[in-house]
Amino acid sequence: xxxxxxxxxxxxxxxxxxxxxxxxxxxxxxxxxxxxxxxxxxxxxxxxxxxxxxxxxxxxxxxxxxxxxxxxxxxxxxxxxxxxxxxxxxxxxxxxxxxxxxxxxxxxxxxxxxxxxxxxxxxxxxxxxxxxxxxxxxxxxxxxxxxxxxxxxxxxxxxxxxxxxxxxxxxxxxxxxxxxxxxxxxxxxxxxxxxxxxxxxxxxxxxxxxxxxxxxxxxxxxxxxxxxxxxxxxxxxxxxxxxxxxxxxxxxxxx
Ligand code: SF4
Ligand code: FES
Numbered sequence: 004x005x006x007x008x009x010x011x012x013x014x015x016x017x018x019x020x021x022x023x024x025x026x027x028x029x030x031x032x033x034x035x036x037x038x039x040x041x042x043x044x045x046x047x048x049x050x051x052x053x054x055x056x057x058x059x060x061x062x063x064x065x066x067x068x069x070x071x072x073x074x075x076x077x078x079x080x081x082x083x084x085x086x087x088x089x090x091x092x093x094x095x096x097x098x099x100x101x102x103x104x105x106x107x108x109x110x111x112x113x114x115x116x117x118x119x120x121x122x123x124x125x126x127x128x129x130x131x132x133x134x135x136x137x138x139x140x141x142x143x144x145x146x147x148x149x150x151x152x153x154x155x156x157x158x159x160x161x162x163x164x165x166x167x168x169x170x171x172x173x174x175x176x177x178x179x180x181x182x183x184x185x186x187x188x189x190x191x192x193x194x195x196x197x198x199x200x201x202x203x204x205x206x207x208x209x210x211x212x213x214x215x216x217x218x219x220x221x222x223x224x225x226x227x228x229x230x231x232x233x234x235x236x237x238x239x240x241x242x243x244x245x246x247x248x249x250x251x252x253x254x255x256x257x258x
Contacts, residue, residue: 004026004044004045004046022048022049022050023048023049024046024047024048024049025046025047025049025058025100025105025106025107025108026044026045026046026047026106026107026108027044027045027046027047027058027059027062027108027110028042028043028044028107028108028109028110029042029043029044029045029059029062029070029110029121029122030042030109030110030111030112030121030122031043031070031121032112032118032120032121033120033121034117034118034119034120040111042109043067043070045062045066047061047062047100049100049101050101051099051101052099052101053099053100053101054077054095054096054097054098054099054100055086055088055093055095055096055098055099055100055103055108055110056072056074056077056084056095056096056098058100058108059072059095059110059122060072060074070121070122071119071120071121071122071123072084072086072095072121072122072123073122073123074095074096076096077096078096079094079096079097079171079237079238080171081171082094082171082172082173082174083173084096084173085113085173085174085175085178086110086111086112086113086122087110087111087112087113087114087178088103088108088109088110089103089105089107089108089109090109091179091235092113092114092175092176092178092179092235093175093235093237094173094175094237095110097237110122112124113174113175113177113178114178114179114183114184115177115178115180115183115184116128116129116174116177116178124174126172126174128177128191129172129174129177129191129193129194130172132190132191132193132194133172133193133194133197135190135194135216136190136194136195136197136198136201136213136216136217137201137209137212137213137216138197138200138201139201140154140201140204140206140207140209141201141207141208141209141212142154142206142207142208143208154206156204156205156206157205160204160205163203163204163205164199164200164201164203164204166239166240166241167196167197167199167200167203167240167245168200169238169239169240170193170196170197170200170238170240171237171238172193173237174193175235175236175237176191176192176193176196176231176232176233176235176236176240176242177191177192177193177232178235179231179232179234179235180192180229180231180232181227181229181231182225182226182227182229186221186225188221189221189222189225190217190221190222190223190225192226192232192242192243192246193232193242194217195217195222195223195226195242195245195246195249196232196240196241196242196245196246198213198214198216198217198245198249199245199246199248199249200245201213202214202249202252203248210252214249214252214253217249218253223246223249223250223253226243226246228243228246228247229243230243
C-alpha cells in the first residue's frame with residue numbers, strides 16, 4: 004500500500020504520534036482499456052476536518068497524478084465532486100473522513116452514470132432531463148415586454164418551492180435511484196424535483212406544459228417511491244416529496 008503525506012503535515016499542529024490515518028481505496032477504471040474496475044490503496048493521514056476530496060488530491064499530489072476526479076468549488080456548491088463513498092453517494096468535498104467512522108474509505112464513481120475514467124462520470128443524461136422539463140419561469144411575451152409588471156410573491160408562495168431551488172445538479176439523487184438503474188430513459192428524481200420547483204412557483208405559467216412532459220411512460224409514474232433520492236441530497240432537497248406533489252397535480256388533488 005502506498006503511503007501518502009501532505010495536508011496533515013503541512014497544516015497540522017497535532018503531534019505526529021497522535022495523528023490518525025485511513026486506508027483510501029480509489030477506483031481505477033478506464034472503459035477504453037479495462038474490463039473491470041480495480042482499486043488502488045493508499046495510507047493517508049488525516050485530521051478531523053480533512054475531506055475525502057482533500058485526501059484524493061493528496062494522493063494525486065504525492066503519489067499518482069493520473070487519478071481522474073472532478074471538482075471545482077470545494078464548498079458543496081458546484082455539484083462536481085459527487086461519488087460513491089463507502090457505498091453511499093456523497094459530495095467528496097462535503098464529506099469528512101472523520102465522520103465516516105471507518106478505517107477504510109472506498110471511493111467509486113457514481114452509479115447510474117456512464118464512467119469517463121476512475122471517479123468521473125458523464126452528466127449528459129442528467130442535463131438533458133433537466134433541460135427537458137424547462138427549468139425557467141415561463142410567461143406570456145406580453146407580460147415580459149411591457150416593462151411594467153412586477154412578478155411579486157408572498158413569503159407563503161415562496162415557501163412552496165424554495166427548498167427545491169437549492170438543487171446544485173450534483174446527481175447524487177439520480178445515482179441513488181433504483182429506477183434509474185433499470186430504466187435508461189427514466190427522467191430521474193433530479194429533473195422531477197425541478198419540474199415541481201417551477202410548477203409550484205406562483206410566478207410561472209408553464210404548469211400544464213411541464214406536467215405533460217413528465218406524464219409519460221418513462222416519466223413520473225416510473226418512480227416507485229424508494230425515497231433514496233431524498234436520503235442522499237446534500238442540499239436538503241426532497242425529490243421524493245416533490246414527486247408526490249406533482250402526482251397530486253396530475254391526479255387532480257392539487258391545483
Ligand atoms: S436534488 Fe439534491 S441530490 Fe439531486 S441533483 Fe439536486 S442537489 Fe443533488
Ligand atoms: S467541489 Fe463543488 S460541490 Fe464539491
